[in-house]
Structure formats: C-alpha cells, structure tokens
Amino acid sequence: DAGVIQSPRHEVTEMGQEVTLRCKPISGHDYLFWYRQTMMRGLELLIYFNNNVPIDDSGMPEDRFSAKMPNASFSTLKIQPSEPRDSAVYFCASSLPIGQGRYEQYFGPGTRLTVT
Amino acid sequence: SQQGEEDPQALSIQEGENATMNCSYKTSINNLQWYRQNSGRGLVHLILIRSNEREKHSGRLRVTLDTSKKSSSLLITASRAADTASYFCATDSNQGGKLIFGQGTELSVKP
Numbered sequence: 001d002a003g004v005i006q007s008p009r010h011e012v013t014e015m016g017q018e019v020t021l022r023c024k025p026i027s028g029h030d031y032l033f034w035y036r037q038t039m040m041r042g043l044e045l046l047i048y049f050n051n052n053v054p055i056d057d058s059g060m061p062e063d064r065f066s067a068k069m070p071n072a073s074f075s076t077l078k079i080q081p082s083e084p085r086d087s088a089v090y091f092c093a094s095s096l097p098i099g100q101g102r103y104e105q106y107f108g109p110g111t112r113l114t115v116t
Numbered sequence: 117s118q119q120g121e122e123d124p125q126a127l128s129i130q131e132g133e134n135a136t137m138n139c140s141y142k143t144s145i146n147n148l149q150w151y152r153q154n155s156g157r158g159l160v161h162l163i164l165i166r167s168n169e170r171e172k173h174s175g176r177l178r179v180t181l182d183t184s185k186k187s188s189s190l191l192i193t194a195s196r197a198a199d200t201a202s203y204f205c206a207t208d209s210n211q212g213g214k215l216i217f218g219q220g221t222e223l224s225v226k227p
Contacts (some may be wrong), residue, residue, distance in 0.1 A: 031213045043217045103208055107158030
C-alpha cells in the first residue's frame with residue numbers, strides 16, 4: 001500500500017485566500033484524522049471521521065475551517081479565508097476499524113502551509 | 117486538553133548510550149502508544165501497550181506502563197545516530213479511536 005497520501009506537500013498563499021488540503025487514507029481504514037502541528041501548540045487534533053461521518057470537530061479552531069469526507073478514499077480540509085496564524089504543518093492520519101483490535105494511526109507526510 | 121506530557125523536552129546522548137523518555141497522563145486509558153517523528157516527516161507508530169500490560173519490548177525498544185501513577189516510559193537501548201528524532205506518547209481513552217498526543221521529547225544522538 002502507498003500509505004496515507006496528502007497533497008499538496010507545500011502551499012504558500014496570501015492572507016485571505018482559500019486553501020484546500022487533500023488526503024487519501026489507506027484502503028480499508030475507516031478512521032481519518034486531521035491534525036495541525038506548530039512549534040507553539042504541538043500536535044493538535046482538528047477533526048476526525050469514522051466511516052466518512054465527522055465524529056468530533058471540537059478541535060477545529062473556528063468557522064474558517066471546514067472538513068469533508070465525501071467517500072472512503074478522500075477527505076479535504078479547507079481554510080477560508082486563510083490567515084498568517086494558520087501557518088503550520090497539517091497532517092492526515094488513518095487507522096483500521098477498532099473491531100480489528102489495531103489502534104495505531106498511520107500518518108501522511110504532511111502539508112506545510114505558509115500564509116503570508 | 118493536553119493528556120500526555122513527555123519528560124524531558126530534549127535529550128542529548130552519545131551513540132551507544134541508552135535513552136529514556138517519560139510520559140504522564142491524566143485520565144484512564146485503553147492503551148498508550150509511542151510514535152517517532154523525523155524532521156520534516158509524519159509520525160510513525162513504534163509500539164503500543166495496553167492498559168492491562170506493564171511492560172513490552174520491540175527490538176531495542178522497551179516500554180513500561182504504570183497505571184497507578186498514570187505514567188509510561190520508553191527506553192531505547194544502544195542508541196544510534198539514526199534514532200535522532202522527536203518521540204511522542206499518545207493516549208487512547210476509548211473515545212472511538214481518538215488519540216491525545218503529548219508535546220514530545222526531542223532526542224539527539226551524537227555519533
């Protein structure tokens with residue numbers, strides 16, 4: 001398997017622009033997680049899905065952030081409008097169904113977002 | 117809220133020495149996991165220990181868990197320069213697959 005795939009790997013945009021980050025989880029994984037990592041705040045869980053349904057979005061910073069999972073193989077995280085404080089590395093991760101007794105998460109390579 | 121807290125925040129050792137990192141958490145857990153992150157990369161799962169286990173080994177890694185103290189430790193024996201990375205503990209509190217990550221320990225192994 002190719003692992004979790006994220007695109008783009010790097011994104012530089014101007015304040016006020018819309019940013020869309022994309023993630024393809026590992027086939028067969030029914031959990032998908034979006035994280036944000038910064039030096040100041042560490043690794044923060046933004047939102048996660050189970051079977052394409054959002055389960056917990058309490059980590060989403062504000063209404064400028066939205067996430068969707070239209071099918072089992074694709075998810076997006078959108079920031080509109082973007083602000084300089086959104087600059088961070090955004091990770092997508094996926095994991096197997098809990099019923100399989102495997103709880104580890106598999107991370108993608110991340111998208112480094114810079115908002116100027 | 118932050119569940120896992122690693123100690124120390126940074127650790128610098130010589131190749132061949134052992135490295136010990138500690139993690140404390142606040143609520144009851146289903147399992148505790150350790151991850152490694154190389155600079156500029158995503159996190160990679162290293163080892164998982166369940167709440168009813170006290171110790172687990174995987175190669176040069178040894179993890180202990182003390183649920184009464186709500187703490188865990190990760191020991192890397194005979195460290196190598198390639199072990200240089202950040203190490204994170206993550207707790208699973210049986211909230212439907214959700215993990216809470218600590219702030220991490222930055223390990224530097226000098227050749």
